[in-house]
Structures are given as structure tokens and as C-alpha cells.
Amino acid sequence: MPPDQTTTRTPGHSPILPGAGTVLAGRYQVIRELDGGLLLGRDTATLGSVVIASAEAGLVPVAAAELIARHVAELGGVPSLAAPVHSGRDGAWFALVWPLVHGVRLGDRLAHGRLSVPATLIVARHLLRALAGAHAGGLLHLALSPDSVTVNPGVAVREATLTGFGAAILADCAPAEPGQIDVRYAAPERAGVLDQPVDHRADLYSLGLILHECLTGRPAYAAEHDGELLRRRLTDPPPRLRPEAPELPAAVEDAILQLLAVDPGDRPADAAAVLDVLAAAGEAPARRPGVNPARPAAASAGAPPRLVGREPELARLAGHLAAAAGGRGGAVLLEGPAGIGKTRLLDELAREAAAAGAAVLRGTAPEHPRSPAAALDGVVCGLVGLAAGDPPARDRLRGSIDAEAAAGVCTLLPGLRPLLGIPPPPPPPP
Numbered sequence: 001m002p003p004d005q006t007t008t009r010t011p012g013h014s015p016i017l018p019g020a021g022t023v024l025a026g027r028y029q030v031i032r033e034l035d036g037g038l039l040l041g042r043d044t045a046t047l048g049s050v051v052i053a054s055a056e057a058g059l060v061p062v063a064a065a066e067l068i069a070r071h072v073a074e075l076g077g078v079p080s081l082a083a084p085v086h087s088g089r090d091g092a093w094f095a096l097v098w099p100l101v102h103g104v105r106l107g108d109r110l111a112h113g114r115l116s117v118p119a120t121l122i123v124a125r126h127l128l129r130a131l132a133g134a135h136a137g138g139l140l141h142l143a144l145s146p147d148s149v150t151v152n153p154g155v156a157v158r159e160a161t162l163t164g165f166g167a168a169i170l171a172d173c174a175p176a177e178p179g180q181i182d183v184r185y186a187a188p189e190r191a192g193v194l195d196q197p198v199d200h201r202a203d204l205y206s207l208g209l210i211l212h213e214c215l216t217g218r219p220a221y222a223a224e225h226d227g228e229l230l231r232r233r234l235t236d237p238p239p240r241l242r243p244e245a246p247e248l249p250a251a252v253e254d255a256i257l258q259l260l261a262v263d264p265g266d267r268p269a270d271a272a273a274v275l276d277v278l279a280a281a282g283e284a285p286a287r288r289p290g291v292n293p294a295r296p297a298a299a300s301a302g303a304p305p306r307l308v309g310r311e312p313e314l315a316r317l318a319g320h321l322a323a324a325a326g327g328r329g330g331a332v333l334l335e336g337p338a339g340i341g342k343t344r345l346l347d348e349l350a351r352e353a354a355a356a357g358a359a360v361l362r363g364t365a366p367e368h369p370r371s372p373a374a375a376l377d378g379v380v381c382g383l384v385g386l387a388a389g390d391p392p393a394r395d396r397l398r399g400s401i402d403a404e405a406a407a408g409v410c411t412l413l414p415g416l417r418p419l420l421g422i423p424p425p426p427p428p429p430p
Helices: 062-075 106-110 117-136 165-170 200-216 226-235 250-259 271-282 311-325 342-355 374-389 391-399 403-412 414-420
Strands: 028-033 039-043 049-056 086-090 093-099 149-151 160-162
Touching: 028 049, 049 165, 062 086, 062 093, 062 117, 062 165, 093 165, 106 149, 106 200, 117 149, 117 160, 117 200, 117 271, 200 250, 200 271, 250 271, 311 342, 374 391, 374 414, 391 414, 403 414
Parallel strands: none
Antiparallel strands: 028 039, 039 049, 049 093, 086 093, 149 160
């Protein structure tokens, strides 16, 4: 994987790099130049591969060199982080060295599809531990993205390593220009569209975007240009996650969405607080994929606190729920401006329905639907999963609709064909 894309050059200057074969600090031998003004090297003591960021010694003031050395010492031993192993002057050069992390960039992994909930939680735990250790030492990353995370090769995600702290350390002596900020993963205050100080909570926002993308396979916000992207983050709430990842604990979904709060003061206090949420959610019983989380097992310790301030609306919805339980089904249209809490109200209704023993199926309307009934994809998956684990329920579903009506339903929702016993249509003629 390409290592940290950074160098200590100042704007308007081209870096002068040590040539191949040069040995720095008596052990780090330069092999060749990499992209971004970095060097691939070999640690002659351990024979491991390293990445070297170098600059002419005169370009790095003594005070900056001392600060970099302190950061290197602070990051030593931080778990799940590619920490630098050396910094200092060597004759005409100043060098910062960190190990080359072998594996697959998370961005490349996501290009082939989203991660499972367990894999995403593994990534989250590793990155949160790395950020907690770095933030405790007063060092911010400020360039988090899927390309600054390396996961192990292979099918199953077992570990993740946060890279890029070489850039973060060097920023103390050569701050990045505004144009170098990747707004796709930058917090609003980091991108300059929110007048708030930039602190450790900017890293937490970027982490929220990464985890959201892990669970959905796409960025939380889609836009044609940076200006529209930044505007949408200020005005649009982030999409909910459980419609696409129903086995995700509710408390974890809430924590990820809280990471994406526009105001830094509304985000979690620190990485350790989010780790606590993951730890608590890990104690809840596992849920079978395909079974909707609003079934009785969902009323677990991971559920958010009961909704308050919406008692009249909840009472009306509870009345419709009771009517449905009595065999009088119907439809309810819930309307209101964005951000008023419609989804949260439905979450509460789903929890009450689950407590009453009902199976709750949820769909979501995608911004760019692939089919006319794409909003019901989640309902189809929930029905199929429910029937797979409950044969009597499957038989009741088949008996509730005649063959002609079932065929019409399956024309619109082909995913229900196996459940309703409808054979696939004949292939089209040549």
C-alpha cells in the first residue's frame, strides 16, 4: 500500500532527498523514492521495510525538531497505530522514520463492497484505540480517510492499523495549505465552513464518515462538487444505518451518527467514550442476519432511552398498532420537516411493537433507487430472513395470498419468489 503522502517541504520549494544507498541515523538505508517526496528504506538492524520523510536539516528549526521528538516518544506503544520509530538530524538531513505497514488500504477494500457489521466493529475498535492514545498525547491526525487505514489481507477482517501520523507530526513544522485538505472526510470546522476550533473531535467526525461508509459501502453524503458536499453536511442529517445493517446494535448506530454531529460539542467527548459504547453493545446477544432487530431480542441493553416529548404522537401510533394486532391493518403517513425526529419516533414504535411480540420490517427510500420498489428492499430481506428462521410463519405468509396475487407481487418484488413459492419467469426470447 502507498504510505503516508507527506513531506517536510515548504510551499514553493522542491525537496532535495538523500540518494539511494544513503544510511541515516546509522541504520536506515534509502532504497528508492516513493510518491509524495517520501523514501522507501530498510532498517539494517531488523531488516524490516520503513518509510522515511526527510528534509534538509536547515529547514527544520531546533524547536520543531524537539517537538517532533516528543510526539514520536508519545506515540510509542499506542496500539493499532503505525507510530514513528525515529526522528532526528543526521549531518545535512533531518529524518522521520516509521515502519511500512503491509496489508490492504481500507479504501481499496471498500471499492469491492461494504463490510459486515462484525468487521466494521473490529475496524472501529482498532481506530478508536489508536486515536485515544494519540489524542491523550495531544496529537491530532486531521487527515483521516479510508486510505489512511490498513487492514489485513484476506477475506476476514481481523485487524486495522491507522497510518498517516507521520504527516500529522510533520505538520508541526510545515503546516498543510488549505488546498491540501481532503474535504471528503474533513470535519466542517476543519474544512473551514464552521467557525469552531479544530481539536480532537475533528478526528472523531472523520472516523464517523469512515464507519458509515464501511456499513453502507458508499459515502454518507453524495455530491457533485465540494461546495455541495459541505453544504449538505451542514443541513442534512446523516442517513440512518440500521435499515441497511439491521443487525447493528441501536446504541452503536446512535454513537456513529453522534460522531457526525455538525457542532463539535454534540459529538462524543472522546474516543474512549465511543469505545465504552462498543464494549457495552458487545455484551448484548448476537442477532441472526436477516432477522429484523425490532423483534423481541432488540429490546436489549443496547437500546436508546425512551423517547420523551412525543407522547400524543406515540399514543396515536399505538392505537394503530393495537388495531393491526386485532386484524384491522392499515397505513399511516407520518409527515414533518427534516430533522424533527420522524425516524426516532418510528424507532420507538418499532420497539413497542417488538415488546408486544410483533415482527417489524423496515425499508428505506434510497436517493438513487435501482428499481421502482427499491424502498421495500429492506422489507423483502426482513421477510425472507424471518421465514427462514420460522417455517410456520412462512406457511402463514404463503396461505395469506392466492397464487394470482402472489405472482403480481413477485413481479414488483422478485426477491419474494422463493418465499411465496412462485417460480421464476421464463427467459425472454432471443
